[in-house]
Amino acid sequence: MSRTLALFVCLALCCSANDGLAQKKKASRKPVTLRGKNAKRSKKKSATKSQKLPALKTVADKQKFLEVIRESMPTRRVSTKIRYLPADLDNSLEYRVGRDSDFAPLIDDERFVRRVHLDLVGRPPSVKVIRDFVADETGSKRAALVNRLMKTEQFARKWARYWKNVIFHESTAPRSRTNPQALENWLTEQFRKGTSWDRIVAELVSAMPVRNKKKKKEKNAWSQKTGQNNFVLAYENKPPLLASQTARLFMGISIQCAECHDHPFDDWKREQFHELAAFFSKGKYYMPGMGNADKKTEMKPRFLLGEQPTVKLTSHQRRVAVAAYLVYNQDNYWFARSFVNRIWNELVGDGFYAVDSLGPDQECLHPSVVNRIAAVFRYRDFDPRWVFRLLTNSRAYQREIRTIEKDEELFTAVRPIRLNADQVKASVLRLTGPDRTIGRDLDREFRADPSLPQRDREGSVQQSLLLMNNATLHRKLNNGRLKKQLVMVKAPRALLNRLYLAVLSRRPTSREISRGLDHLMTVKNRAEAVEDLLWVLVNSTEFLTKR
Amino acid sequence: MIPSIPTLALDAEVTRRGALGFGLGLSASALLSPLGLHAEQLKREGRSCILVWLAGGPSQMETWDPKPGAPNAGSTKAIRTAVPGLSVAEHWPKLARRIKDVAVVRTMVGKEAAHARGTYHVHTGRRMGGPEKHPNFGAVVAAELGDPGSDLPNFVSIGKTLSSGFLGVKFAPFEVTRAGQLPANVSKGVTAPRLARRLALLKGQDDEFAEAGAKARVVEHRVLYERARRLMASPKLKSFRLDDEPASQQQAYGKSRFGQGLLVARRLIESGVPFVEVRHGGWDMHNSLFQKIEPSSADVDRGVSVLLSDLKNRGRLGQTLVIVAGEFGRTPKINKKTPAPGRDHWARNFNLLLAGGGVRGGRVVGKTSANGQEIVERPVMVEDLFQTLCRVLRIDASKELSPPNGRPLKIVDGGQAISEILG
Numbered sequence: 001m002s003r004t005l006a007l008f009v010c011l012a013l014c015c016s017a018n019d020g021l022a023q024k025k026k027a028s029r030k031p032v033t034l035r036g037k038n039a040k041r042s043k044k045k046s047a048t049k050s051q052k053l054p055a056l057k058t059v060a061d062k063q064k065f066l067e068v069i070r071e072s073m074p075t076r077r078v079s080t081k082i083r084y085l086p087a088d089l090d091n092s093l094e095y096r097v098g099r100d101s102d103f104a105p106l107i108d109d110e111r112f113v114r115r116v117h118l119d120l121v122g123r124p125p126s127v128k129v130i131r132d133f134v135a136d137e138t139g140s141k142r143a144a145l146v147n148r149l150m151k152t153e154q155f156a157r158k159w160a161r162y163w164k165n166v167i168f169h170e171s172t173a174p175r176s177r178t179n180p181q182a183l184e185n186w187l188t189e190q191f192r193k194g195t196s197w198d199r200i201v202a203e204l205v206s207a208m209p210v211r212n213k214k215k216k217k218e219k220n221a222w223s224q225k226t227g228q229n230n231f232v233l234a235y236e237n238k239p240p241l242l243a244s245q246t247a248r249l250f251m252g253i254s255i256q257c258a259e260c261h262d263h264p265f266d267d268w269k270r271e272q273f274h275e276l277a278a279f280f281s282k283g284k285y286y287m288p289g290m291g292n293a294d295k296k297t298e299m300k301p302r303f304l305l306g307e308q309p310t311v312k313l314t315s316h317q318r319r320v321a322v323a324a325y326l327v328y329n330q331d332n333y334w335f336a337r338s339f340v341n342r343i344w345n346e347l348v349g350d351g352f353y354a355v356d357s358l359g360p361d362q363e364c365l366h367p368s369v370v371n372r373i374a375a376v377f378r379y380r381d382f383d384p385r386w387v388f389r390l391l392t393n394s395r396a397y398q399r400e401i402r403t404i405e406k407d408e409e410l411f412t413a414v415r416p417i418r419l420n421a422d423q424v425k426a427s428v429l430r431l432t433g434p435d436r437t438i439g440r441d442l443d444r445e446f447r448a449d450p451s452l453p454q455r456d457r458e459g460s461v462q463q464s465l466l467l468m469n470n471a472t473l474h475r476k477l478n479n480g481r482l483k484k485q486l487v488m489v490k491a492p493r494a495l496l497n498r499l500y501l502a503v504l505s506r507r508p509t510s511r512e513i514s515r516g517l518d519h520l521m522t523v524k525n526r527a528e529a530v531e532d533l534l535w536v537l538v539n540s541t542e543f544l545t546k547r
Numbered sequence: 548m549i550p551s552i553p554t555l556a557l558d559a560e561v562t563r564r565g566a567l568g569f570g571l572g573l574s575a576s577a578l579l580s581p582l583g584l585h586a587e588q589l590k591r592e593g594r595s596c597i598l599v600w601l602a603g604g605p606s607q608m609e610t611w612d613p614k615p616g617a618p619n620a621g622s623t624k625a626i627r628t629a630v631p632g633l634s635v636a637e638h639w640p641k642l643a644r645r646i647k648d649v650a651v652v653r654t655m656v657g658k659e660a661a662h663a664r665g666t667y668h669v670h671t672g673r674r675m676g677g678p679e680k681h682p683n684f685g686a687v688v689a690a691e692l693g694d695p696g697s698d699l700p701n702f703v704s705i706g707k708t709l710s711s712g713f714l715g716v717k718f719a720p721f722e723v724t725r726a727g728q729l730p731a732n733v734s735k736g737v738t739a740p741r742l743a744r745r746l747a748l749l750k751g752q753d754d755e756f757a758e759a760g761a762k763a764r765v766v767e768h769r770v771l772y773e774r775a776r777r778l779m780a781s782p783k784l785k786s787f788r789l790d791d792e793p794a795s796q797q798q799a800y801g802k803s804r805f806g807q808g809l810l811v812a813r814r815l816i817e818s819g820v821p822f823v824e825v826r827h828g829g830w831d832m833h834n835s836l837f838q839k840i841e842p843s844s845a846d847v848d849r850g851v852s853v854l855l856s857d858l859k860n861r862g863r864l865g866q867t868l869v870i871v872a873g874e875f876g877r878t879p880k881i882n883k884k885t886p887a888p889g890r891d892h893w894a895r896n897f898n899l900l901l902a903g904g905g906v907r908g909g910r911v912v913g914k915t916s917a918n919g920q921e922i923v924e925r926p927v928m929v930e931d932l933f934q935t936l937c938r939v940l941r942i943d944a945s946k947e948l949s950p951p952n953g954r955p956l957k958i959v960d961g962g963q964a965i966s967e968i969l970g
Binding site for chain 1: 763775
């Protein structure tokens with residue numbers, strides 16, 4: 001299998017040498033003849049032809065070229081026949097987890113509308129949206145809401161920010177040479193347009209921004225304003241960093257250790273790591289010696305599964321080749337699976353494995369389930385929305401929360417997970433009204449590694465202090481519109497209803513009502529009582545949790 | 548000045564998930580209540596550490612390894628110190644007089660010539676890369692020497708610093724931006740009875756959420772709120788402020804942010820905080836080095852020498868290790884940058900200071916060549932430095948830490964303590 005693929009990229013590379021980029025559109029319509037015809041040619045004259053390969057220096061050329069390879073993916077031709085519905089997912093997952101497991105019941109509409117808003121658009125729903133959704137009697141309203149939310153700009157923005165944070169979290173590149181905001185904007189545009197995941201990643205990985213020495217660093221000398229250049233720039237165009245980050249972010253594989261020694265737990269060898277890194281090198285690539293770093297060995301580019309270009313490539317072409325081996329590669333099921341696993345981890349609270357540290361020998365839970373989703377994701381042309389739609393409409397996603405302590409309990413319920421910085425910010429600012437300082441402080445205190453498994457995420461004392469005491473936050477809250485509205489509500493029950501809907505996106509329970517009524521009775525000053533109640537809800541665990 | 552009574556309760560062993568094992572029956576306040584003395588704690592004799600971080604990479608030739616007369620010395624002259632035969636750059640007159648308390652390590656071997664990577668290397672003892680996020684040494688000290696029941700965080704940083712890595716939030720640096728002022732958000736905006744009333748309501752609110760399936764989340768939340776509440780109420784909070792320091796003292800340390808930061812650091816360690824980092828920026832002198840070096844050095848020279856004498860006068864220098872270091876050195880060769888030349892990043896050799904905690908002062912470790920390009924005697928690896936720090940602080944460097952989902956890691960991997968400066 002992998003050998004056919006090894007040829008695959010080269011075929012495409014050679015074909016373009018013969019046909020030229022201009023004709024490639026024509027060729028792409030007949031992928032079968034393209035492969036057949038060029039298989040012969042490449043054998044005969046690959047060495048001489050290689051000098052005529054298109055230079056692939058511009059983004060447009062790279063994209064066109066990758067498109068040729070994309071069109072010849074076998075999955076392109078069978079995709080329409082595949083059906084895989086949320087019920088299929090649930091049936092296979094419940095079978096794997098064990099039919100007699102103690103599955104948590106499904107959430108009610110109020111819980112669903114908050115959860116799905118936080119997940120898809122990164123903010124809680126407004127009181128009106130909650131009320132309308134609960135009142136809606138259409139049977140398919142949950143699916144309809146998911147579709148509606150995925151069409152919004154906020155959906156694109158939310159997931160663009162997620163990936164920007166994922167990509168930049170481990171970056172140590174100087175700020176003057178990167179532009180995270182440009183990356184976020186570019187990704188937003190892609191998610192909004194519904195660009196497929198393979199195209200997005202191929203563009204990120206194949207980018208090779210070159211420094212313009214006439215410009216100052218911060219003045220776009222690295223073309224950092226071009227959003228898609230920023231994955232490569234975040235890792236300073238350095239081959240070892242790009243190798244480990246490509247594997248980590250887009251395959252979910254941890255091979256960083258193999259940079260210095262054979263991986264202690266996994267099968268990765270140092271050579272494999274450096275062969276991958278060689279794709280990203282400008283010129284020849286050398287692996288430093290083990291004991292003696294000066295004793296170097298030249299490494300030829302070779303992808304992790306053994307794929308190797310058979311012709312000599314320029315640095316730009318190598319980037320395109322590694323992107324193709326990563327993305328358009330039937331054997332590389334890691335690519336599709338790592339996306340599915342990441343999204344699953346974000347939505348359900350646990351992945352089938354830690355999102356960025358899988359090795360070939362490491363355990364993946366219920367592989368048949370996640371592999372199946374990943375395969376269909378590929379057949380669906382790597383459409384990110386298909387993954388979101390599948391998951392959010394599944395029972396696995398719509399279950400009630402429960403504390404999960406053992407691996408056997410995974411996926412029988414949803415883990416109550418911490419909101420991320422953006423979600424906290426949106427939740428707070430909705431109550432206080434927009435405020436720069438509050439936003440900045442929340443950002444600073446709640447920012448965390450988005451690749452960390454949810455169960456390992458922790459809060460901090462500073463977060464608690466901020467929500468308890470921050471003067472600006474509480475001044476705004478106490479003088480804000482919500483509080484004024486609440487004070488105006490004469491009937492205590494109606495007041496409490498309104499309060500809980502606004503802060504926790506749900507109506508209060510009977511115990512919450514009785515506690516609230518007590519408080520409104522005891523504290524004579526209504527404004528003061530309302531301030532207390534607001535403080536309590538904003539400082540509650542639930543406010544910071546996806547329920 | 549006496550370390551507070553240590554407690555077992557919120558111990559390193561009671562991890563977040565470990566705590567869950569007790570179930571909800573054990574409330575957060577029970578987890579936090581003092582149980583008794585930690586035997587190991589007594590052995591540590593209240594050791595603590597102040598790291599003075601010169602961010603940007605100080606030039607070794609303009610600090611404590613001057614090369615007067617060398618063609619690449621620039622305009623920097625050397626001055627004699629209290630120890631015959633030991634001279635430092637002219638910008639450090641006060642430390643030169645206190646040199647009997649200070650050991651100079653001139654032959655640190657660096658591996659990293661980029662800021663982030665060098666900062667990581669010298670803060671963690673390990674090179675960046677690999678799946679593990681190694682902890683800042685301050686976090687290791689907080690975990691090993693800190694009082695788990697303390698009101699104050701066990702690792703305070705005045706200015707930004709590296710995170711606690713896999714040791715997690717519990718040992719994360721508590722960053723203070725403005726030296727001499729209370730940390731952000733510690734003053735309650737309402738009266739004590741009103742806060743108590745709110746907290747009582749909060750308990751009911753969270754109890755119900757715990758029952759609804761978020762038991763573990765509620766326990767974590769309560770631990771943090773309990774710690775926040777105790778910090779807010781702590782009498783030790785005043786260690787962050789300088790109100791009860793005489794004006795003359797504040798003046799002596801220097802009225803700069805850095806000087807005030809060092810004074811706060813001294814107050815914090817006296818309140819039982821085992822690790823305080825104070826950051827001094829602006830050492831990345833690619834250009835105009837010979838113009839910038841004087842004011843930067845003066846600030847640090849004054850602050851650190853006053854800190855050392857103050858610690859000594861108060862009888863704490865013997866237990867307090869003071870480190871003055873940056874992430875790497877600077878090129879012995881002077882560049883041609885405009886408006887005025889400077890020196891660029893240089894990792895091959897750099898220097899640093901160690902004082903207190905029983906470190907033998909007045910000693911020099913290692914020797915570099917006449918032009919400063921090579922180490923001629925006694926290279927000191929970063930691992931050797933960390934072994935030394937552990938020895939001084941009575942931390943078992945071979946103890947294994949367990950990163951989540953990884954192989955156990957020794958606190959320091961390899962290296963040997965610099966024995967010639969240890970008592």
